[in-house]
Amino acid sequence: MNKNRFAAIVFAVIAVIFTSSCSGGDPWVKVRGNKFIDPQGNEIVFRGLCFSDPVKLVRNGQWNERYFAAAADWGANVVRFAVHPANLNSLGWDKTFDAIDQGISWARKYGMYVIMDWHSIGNLKDELYTSTMYNTTKEETFRFWRTVAQRYKDEPAVALYELFNEPTVTAEGVGSCTWNEWKALQEQIIDTVRTYNPHAICLCAGFNWAYDLTPVATEPVARPNVAYVSHPYPMKRSEPWEEQWEQDFGFVADTYPVICTEIGYCLEDETGAHIPVISTDVYGEHITRYLEQKGISFTVWCFDTSWAPMLISDWDFTPTTQGRFFKSYLQSQK
Structure with a gap:
């Protein structure tokens, strides 16, 4: 191949990439x-709702278009699918x-x-969990993310991959895990995801039921295109919170x-109230004001009638x- 032809091919490739990016051709x-x-190059702040679990909602007869239309009506620009290992295996992966x-x-x-949220609570390294509904293995976790990444590699609507819902080593009976061990395991999952879907934004949670991100100051996850997760429920800290x-x-x-x-809360005398x-x-006023000031995205738990704190009755x-x-807050941000 002569130099002129090679140069022409290179220029053509660059032009295609440039045109695609300028015209909004990249949808991720x-x-x-x-x-x-x-995809238009503007900052987006995600504000939305947590769904309880696709399998639970299927069994309740509520996994339907009406449910999604209601979430959009409330003002959500993102919804979280909390996929529980036990439910996934109970209904079956295909269904x-x-x-x-x-x-x-x-x-x-x-x-x-x-x-897409792999909704387990506990210690993935030692495969010890706070409840049987969260039981999984490293092998199954990697299988789940391979499946998600392969299945939705061409689906930009599935923008965020939440690798593990709530890592914790402070609960009784869940073993031990250092931040560096957890960081390395997350990096392995990210590498697996990126094998099939290089566009996926991977969400990485800290310990203490996904609340504590202090180790990120010195040991961030060593992968690009990641974001961090926290679950700052009201009783994780005493007032003043900020x-x-x-x-x-x-x-x-x-x-x-x-x-x-x-995020989320309920009154002390409401159904499902718990630490x-x-x-x-x-x-609600303090957390939304703080998150807005910091430019932090959020989804509220839980758009369900029985998983507390509930958003609907x-x-x-x-x-x-x-x-x-x-509902009022989300609609005010539309």
Whole structure:
């Protein structure tokens, strides 16, 4: 091949790439610095809702377009699919992923992105968990993410891959794991995902039920296109919250994107009240104001009638106490 022809081919390739990027041809959300960037090149802040579990909702007869339409009506631009290992295995992988496929189609129809969440709680390194519904293995976890990455490698609506819901080593009976061990395991999962889908933004959680991101200051995950997760429920810290939130996770948002994939609260006398979610609208006001000031994305737990803290009290989507607060807030941000 002569030099002129080679140069022409190189120029043509560069032109295609340039034209594609300038015309919005790349449909994927990306990480740029400490921001999420949409396909048009603008900063996007995710504000949305956590769904309880695709299998649970299928069994309740509520995994339907009406459910997704309600989430969009509330003002969500993202919804989180909390895939529990026990439910996935109970219904079966094929049927579960068929349901997820349909859910992604509905989310896309209503202009919402999807967070795929491997919803386990405990210590993946030692394969010890806080409840049998979260039981999984490293082998199964890698299988799950290979399946997701292969199946949705051409689906930009599935923008965020939440590698493990709530890592913790502070609960009784869940073994031990250092941050460097957890960091290395997350990096292995990310490498597996990227083998099939180089576009995926991987979400990495810290310990203490995905609350504590302090190790990121000195030992961040050594992979590009990642964001960090925190679950700052109201009782993780005492009031006043803001200074402690800043020390525990908020500082990370100065350097990397952060998304609080679970926030929420309920009153002390409401159904399902438990540590660490008991609070009032005061928490709602403080957490939303803090997250907005920091540019931190979030999804609220839980758009369900029975998994606390609930956002709805019935399948007509009647809001609970926190539901009224967050519905109003999300709609105000549209």
